[in-house]
Amino acid sequence: MNIDNETIAKMAHLARLDVNPNEQASLLKDMNNILHFMEKLNELDTSTVEPLIYLTDEVNVFREDEVQTEVSPADALKNAPMQDGTYFQVAKVIDKG
Amino acid sequence: MKTEQKTLSQEVFEKYELVVGLEIHAQLSTATKIFSSDSAAFGAAPNHHISLVSLGLPGSLPKLNKKVVTFAIKMGLATNCTINRVNRFDRKNYFYADLPKGYQITQDEMPICQRGYVAITLKDGSERKIRLNRIHMEEDAGKSIHDRDQRSSLIDLNRAGVPLIEIVSEPDIRSAEEAAAYLSEVRKLVRYLDICDGNMEEGSLRCDANISVRLKGDTEYGSRCEVKNLNSIRNLQRAVNYEFKRQVQLIEEGIKIEQNTLNFDAATGVTSVLRSKEMAYDYRYFPEPDLPPLTLSEELIQQIKDELPELPEQRVKRYRESFALSEYDAQLLTSDKAVSDYFQEVVNHTSNYKAAANFINGPVQSYLNENPAENIKMKLPAESVALIISLVDDGKINNTAVTQQLFPALVKNPGVDVLDMVQELNLLIDTDSDGLLKYIDQAVSMYPDKVTEYHKGKKGVLGLFMGEVMKLSKGKIDPKTANKLIVEKLDLLK
Numbered sequence: 275m276n277i278d279n280e281t282i283a284k285m286a287h288l289a290r291l292d293v294n295p296n297e298q299a300s301l302l303k304d305m306n307n308i309l310h311f312m313e314k315l316n317e318l319d320t321s322t323v324e325p326l327i328y329l330t331d332e333v334n335v336f337r338e339d340e341v342q343t344e345v346s347p348a349d350a351l352k353n354a355p356m357q358d359g360t361y362f363q364v365a366k367v368i369d370k371g
Numbered sequence: 372m373k374t375e376q377k378t379l380s381q382e383v384f385e386k387y388e389l390v391v392g393l394e395i396h397a398q399l400s401t402a403t404k405i406f407s408s409d410s411a412a413f414g415a416a417p418n419h420h421i422s423l424v425s426l427g428l429p430g431s432l433p434k435l436n437k438k439v440v441t442f443a444i445k446m447g448l449a450t451n452c453t454i455n456r457v458n459r460f461d462r463k464n465y466f467y468a469d470l471p472k473g474y475q476i477t478q479d480e481m482p483i484c485q486r487g488y489v490a491i492t493l494k495d496g497s498e499r500k501i502r503l504n505r506i507h508m509e510e511d512a513g514k515s516i517h518d519r520d521q522r523s524s525l526i527d528l529n530r531a532g533v534p535l536i537e538i539v540s541e542p543d544i545r546s547a548e549e550a551a552a553y554l555s556e557v558r559k560l561v562r563y564l565d566i567c568d569g570n571m572e573e574g575s576l577r578c579d580a581n582i583s584v585r586l587k588g589d590t591e592y593g594s595r596c597e598v599k600n601l602n603s604i605r606n607l608q609r610a611v612n613y614e615f616k617r618q619v620q621l622i623e624e625g626i627k628i629e630q631n632t633l634n635f636d637a638a639t640g641v642t643s644v645l646r647s648k649e650m651a652y653d654y655r656y657f658p659e660p661d662l663p664p665l666t667l668s669e670e671l672i673q674q675i676k677d678e679l680p681e682l683p684e685q686r687v688k689r690y691r692e693s694f695a696l697s698e699y700d701a702q703l704l705t706s707d708k709a710v711s712d713y714f715q716e717v718v719n720h721t722s723n724y725k726a727a728a729n730f731i732n733g734p735v736q737s738y739l740n741e742n743p744a745e746n747i748k749m750k751l752p753a754e755s756v757a758l759i760i761s762l763v764d765d766g767k768i769n770n771t772a773v774t775q776q777l778f779p780a781l782v783k784n785p786g787v788d789v790l791d792m793v794q795e796l797n798l799l800i801d802t803d804s805d806g807l808l809k810y811i812d813q814a815v816s817m818y819p820d821k822v823t824e825y826h827k828g829k830k831g832v833l834g835l836f837m838g839e840v841m842k843l844s845k846g847k848i849d850p851k852t853a854n855k856l857i858v859e860k861l862d863l864l865k
Contacts, residue, residue, distance in 0.1 A: 351418065
């Protein structure tokens with residue numbers, strides 16, 4: 275697989291990043307390098323190996339349904355870039371999806 | 372896309388078939404959220420029910436609420452699903468301000484329940500099975516408020532992380548009536564199971580509809596539109612009917628249906644485009660590494676199965692078999708869990724099941740239709756209903772007086788003793804037949820011509836005399852005795 279400018283544009287959009295046009299060439303090179311490096315792994319036959327998702331063998335870690343308050347509203351809001359003492363404030367959004 | 376709805380002829384519409392599948396989100400009535408211990412209750416002050424996890428702070432780790440799993444299994448068993456023994460959670464990635472982590476934890480590839488069905492009964496009495504594709508567990512997002520502040524949108528994270536199950540049907544629904552019947556059946560089930568309050572206005576139960584049309588006989592589905600945010604059963608029906616007409620009209624004009632996400636405006640009854648296919652999100656699902664997999668044991672599933680409450684379908688069957696009620700009566704009695712529980716209590720105190728059913732399906736149901744928020748049990752205890760039934764059975768008060776006077780007076784004055792109220796309203800039937808004969812004499816002398824008609828064989832006029840006697844006695848007579856005495860009196864005059 276090769277990365278092209280269109281893929282870069284798509285990834286930038288998905289990550290909500292602004293990509294400067296003069297960065298594009300170096301990004302293209304870096305990303306293709308990474309992919310080629312990973313392709314090395316494809317030389318191994320992994321058809322009988324289960325994908326690794328979890329790094330421990332733990333299953334069924336549950337919590338009982340009991341209320342605990344750990345954060346006060348004031349503490350929750352205090353690190354927000356914008357807030358009005360009650361709500362977090364964000365750039366106005368119209369489209370709700 | 373607002374299109375003028377021209378009137379195509381009925382014949383044109385009849386060439387087409389409607390195809391609908393529903394996605395229903397039910398907020399589970401747990402005390403805490405799905406992955407953290409902050410309260411999941413509705414109605415707190417903004418940003419009071421929060422935790423490190425629901426704020427999406429870096430380094431916080433989700434931990435699964437056991438009750439959510441139990442509730443999801445309950446719904447799966449009640450809808451005849453296969454419960455998957457191995458479960459996994461996945462991340463659904465998208466950016467939105469009320470989703471602080473940047474992804475929603477949901478179940479994509481390995482949902483907890485699959486392949487069930489919900490049986491619905493239509494108005495004509497026919498039954499249909501709507502197949503389920505899946506039920507999965509996921510977290511709700513926070514709430515955005517766009518219209519209160521000039522420059523910014525306001526975010527309240529109380530709802531972030533509230534547990535949801537999403538119930539996804541197959542595209543088996545063929546009419547607005549079926550869609551409504553299916554949604555109300557699902558609502559009935561979550562209420563009987565006591566896993567969600569089913570309140571659509573507050574958003575505890577939310578519905579999106581995938582709607583398409585095709586020519587009858589076609590085996591391929593047409594391209595579908597997803598209509599979001601249908602917040603009542605009526606709006607679901609309106610949206611389905613509107614979309615059917617809109618899509619048929621476009622196809623008839625030779626225009627292709629775009630696969631869009633639509634919004635339904637309840638004020639105008641019209642759908643409009645929320646997102647086009649090009650704007651569709653690319654969610655890039657992948658397994659959630661912060662939550663270990665879930666394996667469900669046979670014992671756990673069996674235990675939940677054993678503890679399932681009686682479901683509406685079983686209740687209908689029992690009412691028919693044990694109480695000899697009609698299908699119609701039984702269906703009506705079980706349509707609402709609270710009403711059905713009330714009936715259950717009443718029959719614990721009386722053996723006149725049919726009278727109990729009539730009382731609940733008559734005055735009680737019409738009262739609740741007008742006052743949906745009332746708790747009938749608090750207004751009129753089940754014992755009182757049983758007492759009223761026995762008074763009628765003993766010929767001490769008549770049914771008309773119960774429906775028109777006694778019941779309304781009792782619910783208006785909760786706590787007043789039934790017998791006291793009967794006294795106060797003066798409803799006791801006159802057992803003194805002299806008094807009754809007086810009313811009959813009066814009624815008969817008022818209509819000499821009707822007496823002649825009766826003697827000529829027109830038995831229908833009996834009803835007129837009966838009505839007059841009722842009126843004169845203010846309903847305080849036993850209809851059976853009165854009828855007998857009227858006939859005797861008329862025969863005497865012959």
